Amino acid sequence: MSSDSLRIGFIPLADAAALIVAADKGFAVKLGLSLDLVREVSWSNVRDKLNIGLFDAAHLLAPLAIASTLGIGHLKMPLLVPFVLGANGNAITVSPALHSALILAADGGDVTDPNVSARALARVVGERRKRGADPLTFGMTFPFSCHNYLLRFWMAAGGIDPDEEVRLVVLPPPYIADSLSSRQVDGFCVGAPWNSVAVELGIGHILHFGSDIFARAPEKVLAVRAAWSANRDDVLNRLVSALHQAAAFIDNPDNLAEVVALLAAPHRIGVAPEIIERTFRGSLRIAPGNSFRSDPNYILIGRQGAARPDPSDAAWLYAQMVRWNQAPLSADLLFAAKACFRPDLYDGALGAAAKSSAASAEHIGAFTGPWFDGDDVVGYLAALKMPVKNQ
Amino acid sequence: MDPALNIVIVDENPVRAAILIDGLREAGYTRVTRIEETTNLLAHIYSLDPDVIVIDLENPSRDVLAQMFQVSRAVKRPIAMFVDQSDAAAIEAAVDAGVSAYIVDGLKKERIRGILDLCISRFNAFARLSGELERAQNALSERKVIDRAKGILMKAKNVSEADAYAMLRKTAMNENKKIAEVAQSVVTAAELLK
Numbered sequence: 001m002s003s004d005s006l007r008i009g010f011i012p013l014a015d016a017a018a019l020i021v022a023a024d025k026g027f028a029v030k031l032g033l034s035l036d037l038v039r040e041v042s043w044s045n046v047r048d049k050l051n052i053g054l055f056d057a058a059h060l061l062a063p064l065a066i067a068s069t070l071g072i073g074h075l076k077m078p079l080l081v082p083f084v085l086g087a088n089g090n091a092i093t094v095s096p097a098l099h100s101a102l103i104l105a106a107d108g109g110d111v112t113d114p115n116v117s118a119r120a121l122a123r124v125v126g127e128r129r130k131r132g133a134d135p136l137t138f139g140m141t142f143p144f145s146c147h148n149y150l151l152r153f154w155m156a157a158g159g160i161d162p163d164e165e166v167r168l169v170v171l172p173p174p175y176i177a178d179s180l181s182s183r184q185v186d187g188f189c190v191g192a193p194w195n196s197v198a199v200e201l202g203i204g205h206i207l208h209f210g211s212d213i214f215a216r217a218p219e220k221v222l223a224v225r226a227a228w229s230a231n232r233d234d235v236l237n238r239l240v241s242a243l244h245q246a247a248a249f250i251d252n253p254d255n256l257a258e259v260v261a262l263l264a265a266p267h268r269i270g271v272a273p274e275i276i277e278r279t280f281r282g283s284l285r286i287a288p289g290n291s292f293r294s295d296p297n298y299i300l301i302g303r304q305g306a307a308r309p310d311p312s313d314a315a316w317l318y319a320q321m322v323r324w325n326q327a328p329l330s331a332d333l334l335f336a337a338k339a340c341f342r343p344d345l346y347d348g349a350l351g352a353a354a355k356s357s358a359a360s361a362e363h364i365g366a367f368t369g370p371w372f373d374g375d376d377v378v379g380y381l382a383a384l385k386m387p388v389k390n391q
Numbered sequence: 392m393d394p395a396l397n398i399v400i401v402d403e404n405p406v407r408a409a410i411l412i413d414g415l416r417e418a419g420y421t422r423v424t425r426i427e428e429t430t431n432l433l434a435h436i437y438s439l440d441p442d443v444i445v446i447d448l449e450n451p452s453r454d455v456l457a458q459m460f461q462v463s464r465a466v467k468r469p470i471a472m473f474v475d476q477s478d479a480a481a482i483e484a485a486v487d488a489g490v491s492a493y494i495v496d497g498l499k500k501e502r503i504r505g506i507l508d509l510c511i512s513r514f515n516a517f518a519r520l521s522g523e524l525e526r527a528q529n530a531l532s533e534r535k536v537i538d539r540a541k542g543i544l545m546k547a548k549n550v551s552e553a554d555a556y557a558m559l560r561k562t563a564m565n566e567n568k569k570i571a572e573v574a575q576s577v578v579t580a581a582e583l584l585k
Contacts, residue, residue: 042453048491052483073460142454143461170458172451175429184430326461 004235005034009046010059012039012269014192014279015086015220017259017301019059020269022246024262031238039267042172043142050223051077057239059085060223063144063317068223069340070318072327073144078226078336081314082236082345083243085220087306089299090147090210091195091284092154094187095180098124098136099205099287114212114367118158125165139171139179139188147189149320150213156384157368163324177201191219192279192299193271199285200275206286211297215365216306218313221341233348240349247302256280308354309341312374316364319377323384334377393420393502399441400425401432403450407517411445414513418505433458443503444493445510448486456493481507488514533571540574543581 008023010016022028023035040046043061047068050058062084068077094102102111105123109116125136140147152162162168171179173194179185181203189210198204210217222243229236250259256277264273278284282298285291300306318337321327347354364372370383398420402408408425415423426435432455436444446453485491488511494503537559544555559577563570 041449041451044453044457044491045448048482048486052479052486054483054486073457143457169433170455172454174451179430182430 003032003034004238005036006056006235006239007036007038007054008057008059009038009040009049009055011041011043011046012271013059013089013194013220014263014269014276014299015089015301016059016269017250017263017280018083018085018243018246018307019222020263021250021259022242024265024268025246025249025258027245027249028239028242031242033235033238033242035242037268041174043145047074050079050225051075053225053228056228057222057224060221061142061145062218062221062313063146063149063321064142065221065223066314066317066337066340067144067321067326069226070327070333070336072321079223079340080226080229080345081221081223081309081341082229082349083222083240084218084307084309084313085222085243085301087216087219087300088209088211088214088297089192089219089279090150090189091192091206092151092187092189092208092210092213093180093195093198093204094207095183095185095203096205097183098186099207102207111207112212114154114208115157117207118154118160120158121155122158122160125160129165135166136186137167137169137184139169139176139185139190141173141190142170143326144321146210146214146217146219146317147191149317149324150210150217151189152324153320153366153369154208154213177203180204193269193275196275196278196284197271199287200272202288206284206293209284209293209295209298211295213367216297216300216304216363218306218310218317221309229345236345237349240346244302244307244350244353247307250280250301251303308346309343310363311338311341311343312372313363314338314341315374315377316372319372319380322377323381329378329381338374395422396420396442396503396506397422397440398424398443398445398506399436399439401444401446401450401452401456403427403429404447404517407447407514410517411510411513414509415506418509420506432456442495442498443506445506446491446493447514448489448491453491459493484511488512489518490514533569533574536571536578537574540577543577547581 008019010019019037023037028035043064046058046060047064049055065079065081067073069079101124102117102120105120106116111117111120128135138151140151151168155162155166160166171185171188173190176188176190176194176198180198195206199206249255260273260277263269263276264271269276279299282296283292283294286293314337315334318327318334322329327333370380372380398415400408400411400423412423412425424439426432428435429452432452446456485507490510492507492510540559541552541555544550544558545552559570559573563573
């Protein structure tokens with residue numbers, strides 16, 4: 001077996017775990033791959049360096065892989081996804097002031113229920129408009145991100161038009177703390193571990209886990225250029241195998257301490273080990289003090305078949321782009337989006353192991369709204385246009 | 392060259408920004424502004440209404456600029472990235488140098504080619520300079536720690552400066568380390584034993 005060297009860009013987030021463990025625990029080396037992980041500060045950098053070939057592969061926002069493939073918002077660069085690095089892992093965090101306002105507006109309702117919180121948010125938004133206050137501002141990490149779609153889906157469920165009634169801004173994670181404490185934003189949606197970082201600083205309340213809004217949504221993927229992969233079947237197979245082994249290692253609770261130590265290293269994610277440990281236990285402190293909440297599905301690295309790319313998930317991401325006017329609706333684009341997610345490459349690399357992990361868990365599973373059918377995107381989008389029932 | 396172009400520099404490094412602004416002014420561009428704040432970046436950009444935006448790649452705010460490409464009421468006019476598919480070489484040179492540029496949609500590329508070339512060369516010059524500075528600083532601090540270690544050995548072992556240095560060098564060779572590393576261990580040990 002030859003030894004091949006791959007340069008892979010990543011953003012310091014919990015869902016880069018499979019890459020980091022594959023590289024630092026030796027799974028890649030055993031398969032003859034030397035992984036050079038390059039930490040980046042922006043998704044724009046990761047995308048550009050993948051595009052021009054400085055990276056062989058990248059940890060990428062799932063919607064960004066599709067946007068690149070379709071040529072939406074930037075240069076067109078067809079990408080392939082042979083492995084989903086993580087599902088879920090996001091949360092909506094709000095300022096203590098907005099949290100109190102939501103509880104008041106919920107009028108005794110339980111704001112941990114996203115139906116209740118979304119309607120409460122609509123009341124807060126309406127009340128601010130009436131008294132001429134600035135609209136609420138929410139941060140997310142990139143226009144083509146599940147954070148953006150998650151916030152929008154939740155707000156729209158409460159009857160809010162996210163383009164008209166609130167401000168949605170891109171907020172790079174390093175600026176979250178400052179922006180929230182200086183009240184430049186009232187809340188944000190971001191991946192682990194940044195929600196926990198805000199709670200630890202005493203400046204935010206985690207209102208919802210992403211899994212409250214979508215039971216299971218693809219979040220970050222391993223992306224490679226379609227052209228690059230053309231004559232590299234063998235390398236790609238080994239990379240997918242190494243990631244699969246790393247994901248299985250991460251998912252074994254006996255390995256948690258070791259995984260946390262690898263991820264917390266300064267040149268990897270570089271945040272306090274306790275915060276990373278809570279992320280992987282799915283047990284997060286949600287408010288200053290001793291207030292914890294758990295969800296075993298808070299973040300899924302490989303578990304429940306989450307690593308296997310599903311073209312239906314790609315169709316769902318594309319439907320979100322259409323819903324929010326990022327992409328036009330066309331059969332060709334839908335086809336190209338689905339073709340970007342490649343279960344065949346995953347299955348080809350893992351053989352029998354793929355079958356055992358392909359158990360089809362419920363995908364998407366939004367807390368409200370129409371059921372998503374990857375074969376009927378038009379019907380799904382039409383059903384979303386139905387007016388929201390206000391109570 | 393087009394002195395009327397309104398250029399905005401987004402760079403948290405004040406020295407590099409100054410080098411870049413000087414270069415642009417020397418080249419005859421008179422309307423060059425640097426944005427220092429990372430908060431409300433888009434509001435700053437919209438109020439300056441630039442034709443060209445230059446941002447360094449170490450800046451997380453690059454993702455904020457991605458928002459300018461979105462359909463939104465806040466955007467006064469669409470802005471497209473300078474480098475498109477036909478510019479593979481220019482993209483690579485820019486990314487290599489650590490800089491990226493965005494321009495107002497519709498602006499002819501030829502009009503700003505000079506700006507990007509200038510940014511690339513100034514960024515490269517800055518990287519060279521900071522590399523040299525860092526090496527010089529390292530050399531200086533290494534020399535200081537070696538001097539301290541020599542002093543400690545001269546006192547403890549009652550040897551000459553040349554002998555103390557020879558001891559450091561011999562240990563470094565035996566342990567396959569740099570002299571400065573051995574010197575640092577001597578200094579650390581001496582502090583612990585104080």
